Amino acid sequence: MNSSPTPRRVVAIVGGGPAGLMTAETLAPTCDVHVYDAMASSGRKFLLAGRGGMNITHAEDYEQFVTRYGARAGQLGPMLDAFGPDAVRAWVHGLGVETFVGSSQRVFPREMKAAPLLRAWLHRLREAGVHLHQRHRWTGWQDGALRFDTPAGTIAVQADAVVLALGGASWARLGSDGAWVPLLRERGVDVAPLQPSNCGFDVGWSAHFAGRHAGEPLTTVAATWLDATGARVRKQGQFVVTATGVEGSLIYALSAPVRDQIAAHGSAVIELDLLPDLSPQRVLDEVSRPRGSRSLSSHLQGRLHLKGVKAGLLHECLSKEAYADPVRLARAIKALPVTLGAPRPIDEAISSAGGVRFEGLTGTMLSALPGVFVAGEMLDWEAPTGGYLLTACLASGVAAGRDVAAWLAEGQRE
Secondary structure (H helix, E strand, O other): OOOOOOOOOOEEOOOOHHHHHHHHHHOOOOOEEEEEOOOOOOOOHHHHOOOOOOOEOOOOOHHHHHOOOHHHHHHHHHHHHOOOHHHHHHHHHHHHHHHHOOOOOEEEEEEOOHHHHHHHHHHHHHHHHOOOEEEOOEEEEEEEEEEEEEEEEEEEEOOEEEEEEEOOOOOHHOOOOOHHHHOOOOOOOEEEEEEEOOOOOOOOOHHHHHHHHOOHHHHHEEEEOOOOOOOEEEEEEEEOOOOOOOHHHHHHHHHHHHHHHHHHHHHEEEEEEOOOOHHHHHHHHHOOOOOOOHHHHHHHHHOOOHHHOOOOOOOHHHHHHHHHHHHHHHHHHHOEEEEEEOOOOOOOOOEEEEEEEEHHHOOOEEEEOOEEEOOOEEEOOOOOOOOEEHHHHHHHHHHHHHHHHHHHHHHHHH
């Protein structure tokens, strides 16, 4: 007597970003996988992130790499051990896309574009039998089924397991709007408030300074700030002056501790070294040299090449008395205090912090909702730019896929 084959279990994945798609790829060989995305196409934020050069991962020493996840390194570590930077590069190569390591140790596709990688990935998923459903916005549950708003009306979807990979709350127009937070909280899921991460900050420039320098980059500067333990941290890089404040890679690097300081104290002060390649004594010597009939601005430009937005910052942040005092001016050139106010709105941030707390998970499954798993940025972690965000999203997608498979297998054995 022939026994009929066991039907493949149905898995619904809500969210078509990197975490959701990687979960789908992990489960495709053994399950009937359906990915539901609110947008007209999958991977919208993935494409946007790759507009200026797709940063896939980072090639620094792995032990150092894991520390970039701060307080959540312990929870993300096992996921990254299973699918870390080397595995990400191998996976990209398997899609027919070559990579290279830049001077900053960041890893990029050879063509510096995200679109070819995403096209190859979606093609492979379709070939593996993954069903991609676009314009399906998840709105919660209905009698145990997932409820979606679609162009054809509201539908209910039954599945043997569910994976939520809905992102955080940055770039709402690309699908990550945080609308899932109340849907999970009302079902007893512990969610940390979503906050901007890798974000800019308001400063409150004068109209004169903002009108003259907004949009100008500050290159080859260093910033010093206090980390979460109160230790002083210094990092060299660049950022951009905006109409309201500051943003850019160097500012993003300090955004988490500065954001938390602002939340606790109302503001935070960073110190800018406008000439990080010169010693304090060299700067003082040059500032103190006789300038004859030249203006002080011309003197600074001639002796120290200080001009443009850097010179403007000195005028903006120093009193007339301090600017005219060589000792105080030299000190400010090497450590100019800039007070940062509120972070820019979360929808402007590159990523978000907060989300589903790991303490409410069993692996990647919600303890309050058995059979519902979580992956990606909607988990409570954050990381700097540089490939860390994408790597952790992919790693959590692999972890969720493996957890789903194990949970379904355990259910079948029972």
